[in-house]
Amino acid sequence: MILLFAGCVGNSQEQSSEVPTLKVAYLPTDHHSSLFVAAKEGDLFKEKYGVYLKEVEAKKKYELYENDKKVADVELVQVVEGGAKLMTLIAQGQIDIGLNGVPPAVFSIDQGNKAKIISALQGEGSAVVIRNDIPAETWPEFVKWIKEQYSNGKQVKIGHPLPVSIQYVMIKKALEAEGITYTENSKDKSAMVLLVNCKGQKSMPQMLSQKELDAVIAWEPMPEVLKTKGIGKPIVYSKDLPPAGMWEDHPCCVVVASENALESKEAAVKSLLKLMVLSTKEINENNELAIKASSEWLGTDKEVEEYSIPNIKFYTNPEPLKKGTHVFVNVMNAQKSTTGQLKGVEDPNKIDEILFNFSIYDQIVKELGQ
Template identity: 25%
Template sequence: MRRDLILAALAVGLVALIALGCLGTDSDKAKITTLRIGYQPSTHQVAEMVAMEEGWWLADLKPFGIEEVKDFEFPSGPPEMQAMLGGSLDIAYVGAAPPISAIAQGLDAKIVAAVQKNGSDLVVRPEVAYDGPKSLVGRTVATFPPGSIQDTVFRKWLLDNGVDPDGLDIKSMDPGAAVTAISAKRVDAVFLPHPAPSIIELAGNGKAVVASGEMWPDHACCCLVVSGKLMREEPELVEQIIKTHIRATEFINENPERAAAIYTAKTNQNLTVIEHSIRSWDGAWISDPHQIIPSVTEFARVNYELGYTGGKLLGVDDLFDTTFYDRVAS
């Protein structure tokens, strides 16, 4: 009898604690009210900018409890993924290679949609004699940091053509620093995403000689990454995020001039340069994640061989969750 009374008292006390908010239940999880988005100042990721500047992020996500949307600019993908690893971002527009290294480091996130493919150029100074990848041996080339799309594509292209990347002086730079470096003749060439190649060409400081789609046809470039926490706790919100992304992608493809104007307003870059970039690049804005799975898994293999993933060879299930997109697109 005494034992029964003690258990009954404990049960009453537990109910009281829950009622007072001292203990939580699964249904008590705090709803997200601010969505934090990472992006880079590249025409590759103009879908994020369109959705932001047109007010679609906030309008579309308000019914799911979102009261504020903040976006944060990063110079390249690796630092953006470090921010996500640190818990500072909920979703990210980013090249498809940096999440591979980040997930290998323990990032709880997956690729849920494609953003764009191809879209980077190798640009050499006008006075540099370029005659294929072997002519770059001994040259100084600036590109994004190790583990980025540009670093991965460039190094694989060199290896595919029998060139040891160690035979070049490959310098890690963000796009602004790389544009400055080639303009000041501190590097012989750069391999950068648009609009940087157009900025360099229109200033007369370089000539695009190889597009990334020639190096690696139809390679994945940017993707949409969502935190695992958001996917588990707010699946309907994630579905709407993908719907809004698809809407913005379709808008860009139907209204490239308007997209160029939005990009210019967001980044304070020259409209003529941005229009030239959109006309001249070999990229394409897409949203279906299934289109990029083959090249992303190849990125994972290349990054594993380059030593960027700590000895971990990641596969499709490690990197992708296509179920949200599939539900939205069905």
């Protein structure tokens, strides 16, 4: 959107010199390392590719350049409440682009949010973590322990970040595959497991250490934070959760853009997405970039990120994203979670039409010769 000074007519040259402001939201996770690396390594991207961010205020305000031309002002917003909140901000017009999990994006678009997924961001990168005092080291051993607890009249409590998170979807499917019953009603003692909404991940260390929870399913770097602090132990990473093979290479986070931004700020969106694609390339060639940037950005110990980053697959290719999202939509439909335009939709082409717009990504790949 072209910004005009109120009360001033101005000449056309002055008006054309204005650039749009892109408001970009992200979550406090190293899944979004490509953004952190892009923001912190401006000189690297300027020298190698000619598209880069120039810092104005650390972690908050940047200028986006391509081919020595300023194309946008960029404002970064960290959303600690989770992906559902981020999608609400997009729906309200407060955010143009969001880095977010697939399920919150799917749920929100299903309900009519005028937004599209425009690129993959990364896959995998979650784990089930149990308290250190629980006598289990693997997922099968934990499943056995859950059943033993139930036979002794005890209900196991497993925390998840949010009801509209990939972690929530995965833990439900994993428990179902093992024949473990679950409930989300704390008064229902008939189920083996009580699933607890932690409303984000910030409370997980305290809830585990105080034995309010027996386990959590969480995205990185929380599993490694719990591990290095001696609070819990990761027993299975998301790619290995049952049903067997369902979650291998599963997509996790994506880039979402409002339809308004795609129409009115297309050039700026394209430059920023190009930078994200190139940042992903740099991370895959040198993991240390993501380890350093994430540690500094999130305030996590470098040791945590050294454990965490290798568990995350960084990619922007939409093909695995489409395949995995079709699985998510099918699971959500089976669980009667979709109630809007995706309700009952099984045709992959129709799902793609509702959720995706890869036109800008395709242009970028063609330009970069990838």
